[in-house]
Amino acid sequence: MLKARRTSMWKSRYEISDGDTPITVWEGANWSIGGQFELDGHQYRVRANGWGTRYKMTDERDMVVAETERAGRKHWKVVTGGRTYEFTRDSIMRGSAEQLMDGDTVVGRVRRTSSWRGDFDAELPGLPLPVQIFVLCLIITNWNAAAAAAA
Template identity: 30%
Template sequence: MLHAKRIPLPSQEYELSEDGQALTTFSLRRGRIGARFTLHGADYHVRTHRFSGVYELLDGGGTVVASTDRVRRSWNMTCSERVVPFRRTAVADREYTMLGDDGEPAGTIRRTGHVRSEVTADLPGLELVLQVFVLVVVLLRRRRKRAAAAVRSTSLAGGWPSSTGHPRKPVADLTRSSHARRAASREPRQPRLRDDRDRREDRP
């Protein structure tokens, strides 16, 4: 059984262990697409296709070892012409179930721990490197969904940042300012006070 735990909490570094024994580490830092890890002396790269939601596992030479289709409620991992289906079995992507050739549950991946930042994978029948790949994919999907939620929250709260780095005014504030300017332009002008010259011109 694999267990991934973030250490320490403020960072995006994860320690991966197998049955309690340290196995490897990987990072999900912001600005980095995908993740890299070393397993038994071999380097691997999990590549993310940002817009399609597809993930690939590449070896040190850049060869695709395994890949997924679009990761959502139901998705598949393909490796050496073998297709392994996964199905979400808990809300908020907290659990995925691996299905066997007979369509019955054969393994699970669960997000646990503080703010669901830990993942436990029990995937018998899969090579170790493929188990690590699936576990990293689940964590990358969680990061992607959290980033999308943050973007939506920002746009609802006050819009996108301007080019100066300061947040733009919400559309409602801009509309109110425009209405105020128009209302001010319609205010009646105060009559001009007559000065001594005007009074002299009125004399016969």
């Protein structure tokens, strides 16, 4: 299970671990939607369109690794390596959980574990690790943007 722990109240910076083992740090962009992380010596960059509904993750060669449309909607998809993964929001209220679906069956989930600190965890079996981090980070980005807009 991936865990994202916010490391700064002033920046969108999260330490991501696999269980208790730190594996990367998500650095959210300051003036745009997206961010970056490094995993196993590879750099990944996440960028969004102006509305924050379409995201692409690229590697250090600027090759698209994964992309999504309608991120943050009730139903949305991630495409990577020729496969499509479907997600749905757990409830009509934002910030509850996002579920990875296989047909009508929930097979994984991303959820906020601490509203005060802004921590998250993700269980996304079957997705490659960089794509799991991509999904986790875009959910963090969307939920943080929604919280900022509501404030």
